[in-house]
Amino acid sequence: MSTEQVRDWCNGDAQVVIKPVIDLDAHHHTEAYVVPDRLVEQTRLTHPACAFPWCERPARRCDTDHVVAHGAGGPTCSCNLTPLCRRHHRAKTHTAWTYDKTDAASYLWRSPHGLHLVKDRGSTRLLTAHPPDA
Ligand SMILES: [Zn+2]
Ligand SMILES: [Zn+2]
Numbered sequence: 001m002s003t004e005q006v007r008d009w010c011n012g013d014a015q016v017v018i019k020p021v022i023d024l025d026a027h028h029h030t031e032a033y034v035v036p037d038r039l040v041e042q043t044r045l046t047h048p049a050c051a052f053p054w055c056e057r058p059a060r061r062c063d064t065d066h067v068v069a070h071g072a073g074g075p076t077c078s079c080n081l082t083p084l085c086r087r088h089h090r091a092k093t094h095t096a097w098t099y100d101k102t103d104a105a106s107y108l109w110r111s112p113h114g115l116h117l118v119k120d121r122g123s124t125r126l127l128t129a130h131p132p133d134a
Contacts, residue, residue: 024046033070044083050062051065052088055085082107
């Protein structure tokens with residue numbers, strides 16, 4: 001894109017927000033618990049929706065979750081962050097739902113009743129047909 005083009009936009013009424021290009025494959029890391037904007041943005045671009053089984057809430061309207069909790073040693077970095085919508089973020093935090101990231105775009109979830117589910121690149125499948133007896 002040419003400088004003239006950008007200048008034209010800026011001279012008009014349009015509101016122009018220029019953001020740095022984010023390298024989706026780069027590994028970003030910070031010691032802080034709070035996820036910096038750059039990592040939030042990268043997480044949203046690489047994971048288009050909530051990571052919870054069957055949930056399709058767009059990542060833009062999700063929280064950014066530490067897959068391995070920060071308090072349990074999980075880093076604030078590209079490979080340990082994923083979008084979870086508020087409802088499923090709560091389910092993970094306050095109920096017995098747990099999950100692991102099994103690769104860059106797939107997750108293994110365990111329900112409070114022992115069901116195992118895989119969400120892989122947006123599609124969910126059940127691994128266990130029936131919940132085991134308690
Ligand atoms: Zn990492
Ligand atoms: Zn969700």
